[in-house]
Amino acid sequence: MSDRNVRVICRIRPMNEKELKSGGRCCVSVAPPQTVSVVAANERASADDRTFIFDRAFSENSTQQELFEVAAKPVVDSVLEGFNGTVFAYGQTSSGKTHTMEGVADDTELRGIIPRMVQHVFDVVGAADKHIQYTLKVSIFEIYMEKVRDLLTAATSGIPDIRISEEGKGKGIVLKGLSEHAVATGEEVWALMVRGRENRSVAVTNMNAHSSRSHMLFCLTVHKRDIREFKSSVGKLYLVDLAGSERVQKSGAEGTTLDEAKKINLSLLTLGNVINALTDASSRHVPYRDSKLTRVLQDSLGGNAKTTLIITASPSTYNEAETLSTLRFGQRARAIKNDARVNQEYTVEELKALLAKAEKTIARQAREIEELERLVKRLGGTKRLSQVRDAVAMATADSDTSEDGATKATRHAAVAAGGGKGTGMRWYQRLWLCPPFAPLSTKRDELRVVPVTSDASSYTAE
Numbered sequence: 001m002s003d004r005n006v007r008v009i010c011r012i013r014p015m016n017e018k019e020l021k022s023g024g025r026c027c028v029s030v031a032p033p034q035t036v037s038v039v040a041a042n043e044r045a046s047a048d049d050r051t052f053i054f055d056r057a058f059s060e061n062s063t064q065q066e067l068f069e070v071a072a073k074p075v076v077d078s079v080l081e082g083f084n085g086t087v088f089a090y091g092q093t094s095s096g097k098t099h100t101m102e103g104v105a106d107d108t109e110l111r112g113i114i115p116r117m118v119q120h121v122f123d124v125v126g127a128a129d130k131h132i133q134y135t136l137k138v139s140i141f142e143i144y145m146e147k148v149r150d151l152l153t154a155a156t157s158g159i160p161d162i163r164i165s166e167e168g169k170g171k172g173i174v175l176k177g178l179s180e181h182a183v184a185t186g187e188e189v190w191a192l193m194v195r196g197r198e199n200r201s202v203a204v205t206n207m208n209a210h211s212s213r214s215h216m217l218f219c220l221t222v223h224k225r226d227i228r229e230f231k232s233s234v235g236k237l238y239l240v241d242l243a244g245s246e247r248v249q250k251s252g253a254e255g256t257t258l259d260e261a262k263k264i265n266l267s268l269l270t271l272g273n274v275i276n277a278l279t280d281a282s283s284r285h286v287p288y289r290d291s292k293l294t295r296v297l298q299d300s301l302g303g304n305a306k307t308t309l310i311i312t313a314s315p316s317t318y319n320e321a322e323t324l325s326t327l328r329f330g331q332r333a334r335a336i337k338n339d340a341r342v343n344q345e346y347t348v349e350e351l352k353a354l355l356a357k358a359e360k361t362i363a364r365q366a367r368e369i370e371e372l373e374r375l376v377k378r379l380g381g382t383k384r385l386s387q388v389r390d391a392v393a394m395a396t397a398d399s400d401t402s403e404d405g406a407t408k409a410t411r412h413a414a415v416a417a418g419g420g421k422g423t424g425m426r427w428y429q430r431l432w433l434c435p436p437f438a439p440l441s442t443k444r445d446e447l448r449v450v451p452v453t454s455d456a457s458s459y460t461a462e
């Protein structure tokens with residue numbers, strides 16, 4: 001599968017108490033590494049409609065670490081190299097999205113993708129060479145009832161709305177007014193996560209005691225500077241825990257929770273429409289603007305980002321229709337093509353430093369040319385300087401490919417003794433042994449400028 005495609009990973013969770021009580025049986029089978037099938041009880045539909053291939057398929061026995069390694073780590077590594085990356089979890093309510101993305105923070109086994117990502121990022125940053133510098137910033141926000149809300153602003157000031165805008169074609173989506181927090185340790189990120197979680201909208205429903213009523217987006221911006229090469233890049237990582245789709249009858253939502261459910265379902269419907277438009281060759285319009293969620297994820301779906309979609313689903317017949325719908329959604333999303341590229345950039349200081357470096361190189365080259373010309377004059381020949389340069393290049397290539405240290409030493413001795421005559425060397429090879437061409441690795445004391453010999457006697461400056 002092309003690296004450009006959105007990667008889709010499927011995770012089936014274990015049956016929960018409600019499903020077991022309702023008498024549901026398991027109707028989903030996972031055939032690792034890629035296949036998931038929904039087995040129908042007395043179904044005339046063909047098995048083809050119910051068998052799905054993903055980039056990876058995980059059964060109920062999968063661990064949080066496995067999910068992180070396959071679904072998130074490659075994306076996180078790309079972000080550290082300057083790509084944009086997104087990992088998002090999609091599935092019906094109670095299917096395991098929050099469990100996969102966050103998990104149980106203080107349990108090393110059950111920690112989800114976000115805490116594992118934090119650990120991994122700081123491991124990489126800590127092990128980086130001295131000339132590589134990283135600056136990390138975190139933002140956390142939610143899309144609740146079609147409003148984008150910063151989850152890290154002080155509670156006393158209320159939670160302000162954030163405006164979404166586009167910085168000119170190809171420059172990506174910008175969230176105006178969203179706070180960014182510089183972080184230097186995993187603990188600092190974790191403190192922000194806790195603050196964000198406290199501000200997030202959740203509710204108790206029949207389907208999930210901690211149902212997410214908003215889409216939560218964790219954003220890590222990584223500025224990487226290579227101070228030796230004067231290169232820098234900016235990668236943005238979105239880790240997204242979507243609110244789950246739900247059947248209102250099943251979830252028992254009413255009042256505000258019902259209004260929330262309607263908005264959640266509407267934005268997920270738009271997400272489906274965007275995916276359909278992106279994968280339908282005849283479609284000319286992609287309705288990103290129909291919901292805040294798809295607008296924010298515009299770069300992640302069909303744009304400049306490496307994206308992994310994790311679809312989570314229940315194995316029970318109690319949720320069979322929802323599971324089938326999730327698997328079809330994932331199958332379709334797998335055909336989306338993105339165009340990820342490194343976000344390279346130079347600051348004014350870096351451009352100045354690059355210019356200074358280039359000027360130094362030019363000055364050194366000018367000095368070398370002068371030296372060459374002096375040498376050519378001293379050799380008193382008539383060949384043009386360009387020919388001398390070609391000769392030097394040929395001699396260097398010869399030495400790189402065909403001469404070992406011992407042979408070179410013999411030649412040096414021969415040159416020192418008699419100018420290289422009778423050593424079988426060509427004129428340009430003897431020239432190469434003269435300063436300033438003699439490689440630094442040779443013992444320059446043993447060398448001296450060779451007397452002009454018959455075949456090297458005709459150089460001249462240009």
Ligand SMILES: Nc1ncnc2c1ncn2[C@@H]1O[C@H](COP(=O)(O)OP(=O)(O)OP(=O)(O)O)[C@@H](O)[C@H]1O
Pocket residue numbers: 012013014016060091092093094095096097098099100208210211212213242243244245312
């Ligand atoms: N793979 C899994 N292994 C063990 N337990 C799981 C797994 N997936 C989910 N659970 C458990 O199922 C319950 C519901 O999961 P979770 O809250 O992650 O669902 P959700 O998809 O985020 O739902 P919602 O859309 O309502 O927020 C939780 O108690 C969670 O611990």
Ligand SMILES: [Mg+2]
Pocket residue numbers: 097098099210211212241242243244
């Ligand atoms: Mg959730």
